[in-house]
Amino acid sequence: MLVDIHNHILPGLDDGPNSMEEATLLATNAVANGITHIIATPHHCNGEYMNVSSVVKEAVDHLNKELIDKAIPLEVLPGQEVHLNISILDDLNNDLLTLADSGKYILIELPRNHIPIFTLEILFNIQLRGLIPIIVHPEKNSVLRKDKQKLYELVSRGSLVQITASSLIGIHGRALKKYTKDLIKHNLVHFISSDAHHYKKRPFLLKDAYQYVRKKISEDYEMYYRENAKHVLFGTEFRPMQPISFNKI
Template sequence: MIDIHNHVLIGIDDGPKTEEEAVALLKQAIDNGITDIIATPHHHSGAFLNPRSKIIEKMEELSKLIETHQLDIKVHPGQEIRINGDMVTELQFDVSIPLNQSQYVLVEFSFTEVPNYVEKLLYDLQMKGYIPVIAHPERCKPITKNPNRLYEIIEKGAIAQVTASSISGALGQNLKETSLAMIENNLAHVISSDAHSTKTRPFLLKEAYEVVTEELGENFTEVLQLNAGAILHNKEVKVKPPQKLLPHSQIKKQKKKKFLGLF
């Protein structure tokens, strides 16, 4: 399996602080069946500023650890970039890194707001040849309250990534149901771990795929895994037309009415 979003570089953001923690996290990834991961430290998120030069330095440090401990896993460079007005410029001048230096750029929204300039910025990214990958939209309150925001973004050419711990249920039933609905309605196209630590924010990719297979079917799992591979190898992610989605609160009301036999 391939993981395109996680935080395994040492001492660079809110991921592992020591070599021991990083090795434990990588071993957990291997136990999860993961063969390749794209390391995506935070950039422009709070106090975290991690330009390409710093990431490459930390990648070399992690590669030496992998070799020393003979870990059967490959790590590739990337960033999780909090949306900001300098995104296009930083990508053009090699301050920022697309996912494994591909056409795909992992874009993070704030959990509490989506800026008014988002459509213009994502359009500008695409005009420069990049494809925005929206990180964990199921955890962004403005999107869960108004899923049409995500629908409009996907319809205009972006793709989206949901978090494994959301799908597995580790972050609650609401996030599980929302994530599955996004996948089913072609509003999310890839699953990633967003792993930070072995205990509080672990790799749960295997568990997430098992839930998708059980709830939606093997075909969805196969497509999601193929999409992760396409991003890693800079190939086309094939997407179906997105479908509009009701806010989670309305979905729950509909389910309750049907259960009570009201229609």
């Protein structure tokens, strides 16, 4: 079993595939990466897209039927990439989906160029509800890129972190590759995911990322990330590695 917890495979909902045909091509690309289960996470509340839980679940059902008809060995489950906003706590009982609808993990996207003043409060209150927030692609946030210690502080307070496969293997340049590798060395990464959008322009690349971790870091880390993704799928908790501060004592 190989699980991808962050991607945009559902057609017509956001900046992912425009059609069911493109979605099935992306699904074929996932299978070529060894992926067996996908948690589909369309953008939600990011100022451009609104994909409430009922819409996501219906799209997942349609895609799974298409995959069965085309004999593509992949199972898709519902989720959302929720842009951090002040109304998240109110929406938890209505429009928001936990990953795989398991009632445990929620994917949180931060803005690109700042960290809102209410971030810590929102993440803390999400945890008080019994949920675990996963911060996606911190490498895209300019504040976290400049100050990695801020991400350490968020992880120390109970949040988890997911980096993107393409960043780790160098698709977006040496700087992001080094940044994500530094996060791994400080135990600030809990998941590697594809953030796939298109079968050609932004494919899955998860196989390459895991191979990189195995060769350049260790097999133990690769297995850690693989197993963590399974915990998300099943809604079970795991013990994260102890985060390492960037501040010298």
